[in-house]
Amino acid sequence: MHVPYVGNGPYCYANSFAMLLGTRSPSTAVIEVATGGPFGMQLIGGETVFFDAYGWNPEMGFDSVLTAIGWTSTATSGGSPAEALDRLRTAVARGPVWVGPLEMGYLRHHPEMTGPIGADHFVVALDVNDERVLVHDPHGYPYAEVPVADFLTAWRADTLTYGTPYTMRTGFEQVAEVSDADAIRSIVPAARDYLAMVTDEKMPPGSLGNADAAHRVAEMVEAGAEKGLREHFIYFAVRVGARRLDDTATCLELAGYPHAAAIAAEQARLVGSLQHPLVTRDFPRAAAALRELAPTYERLRAALT
Numbered sequence: 001m002h003v004p005y006v007g008n009g010p011y012c013y014a015n016s017f018a019m020l021l022g023t024r025s026p027s028t029a030v031i032e033v034a035t036g037g038p039f040g041m042q043l044i045g046g047e048t049v050f051f052d053a054y055g056w057n058p059e060m061g062f063d064s065v066l067t068a069i070g071w072t073s074t075a076t077s078g079g080s081p082a083e084a085l086d087r088l089r090t091a092v093a094r095g096p097v098w099v100g101p102l103e104m105g106y107l108r109h110h111p112e113m114t115g116p117i118g119a120d121h122f123v124v125a126l127d128v129n130d131e132r133v134l135v136h137d138p139h140g141y142p143y144a145e146v147p148v149a150d151f152l153t154a155w156r157a158d159t160l161t162y163g164t165p166y167t168m169r170t171g172f173e174q175v176a177e178v179s180d181a182d183a184i185r186s187i188v189p190a191a192r193d194y195l196a197m198v199t200d201e202k203m204p205p206g207s208l209g210n211a212d213a214a215h216r217v218a219e220m221v222e223a224g225a226e227k228g229l230r231e232h233f234i235y236f237a238v239r240v241g242a243r244r245l246d247d248t249a250t251c252l253e254l255a256g257y258p259h260a261a262a263i264a265a266e267q268a269r270l271v272g273s274l275q276h277p278l279v280t281r282d283f284p285r286a287a288a289a290l291r292e293l294a295p296t297y298e299r300l301r302a303a304l305t
Contacts, residue, residue, distance in 0.1 A: 015138035035061025046206025051241025054209030055199030070176035
């Protein structure tokens with residue numbers, strides 16, 4: 001029996017979109033799944049692992065999800081720090097603004113953050129003055145005040161693996177009424193391509209996807225999950241990976257793909273099962289789960305065909 005997860009988790013861009021769309025927003029599950037992100041696994045450059053599609057990053061999915069759910073927005077980016085701040089100041093005078101990616105390590109209202117950690121983040125900006133940017137931070141900090149200098153440094157996004165400096169979205173407008181089921185059905189062709197690792201993105205040497213990524217990461221875990229891999233898993237990758245796969249199961253069931261939904265639910269359980277052994281350093285058990293995960297990506301692709 002599949003019981004959809006409800007609770008905390010690192011869903012910053014989906015939560016930020018939901019805040020901007022207001023009462024007409026679909027669920028964060030639909031937003032997350034419609035980006036295409038959950039359909040795969042990638043090991044980037046032989047070092048960084050994510051439970052998302054090979055060659056995918058969040059920025060690639062934002063226009064796709066808005067199209068799928070029947071919304072549009074205007075994205076702007078670039079310029080100098082002063083120009084970006086003026087642009088944000090003007091925009092928040094008209095209403096809340098979706099901002100990101102930001103480097104989370106510079107957002108010092110997050111405990112223990114003292115510098116860049118290579119983690120992307122998204123917030124909703126509410127107000128700007130000469131001293132601070134007022135934000136709803138979906139990581140658990142409503143009405144957080146971020147010093148302007150810290151905000152601009154984080155917004156530069158130059159310590160992240162993707163993203164254009166000073167990106168924000170405004171002018172959210174609903175252009176069509178789309179059911180949740182139809183939104184998910186519309187992205188199934190893209191999901192199949194992601195699972196087939198069809199991408200125009202140039203990946204760094206050593207990058208692997210899906211089954212190959214799972215097997216290689218299993219070897220890295222057996223070797224001790226070093227160079228921050230264990231911490232990346234237990235603080236972020238497992239949490240978001242298991243949740244988005246659980247949401248994928250819910251959404252595929254809603255869209256009329258029960259077999260694919262069952263496979264996504266199996267993936268969610270396998271990814272979620274990594275948390276305890278990685279925290280307790282039971283690396284053989286974690287590696288076994290990763291190897292069990294490996295063949296599920298091709299099974300999911302076939303189930304969506």
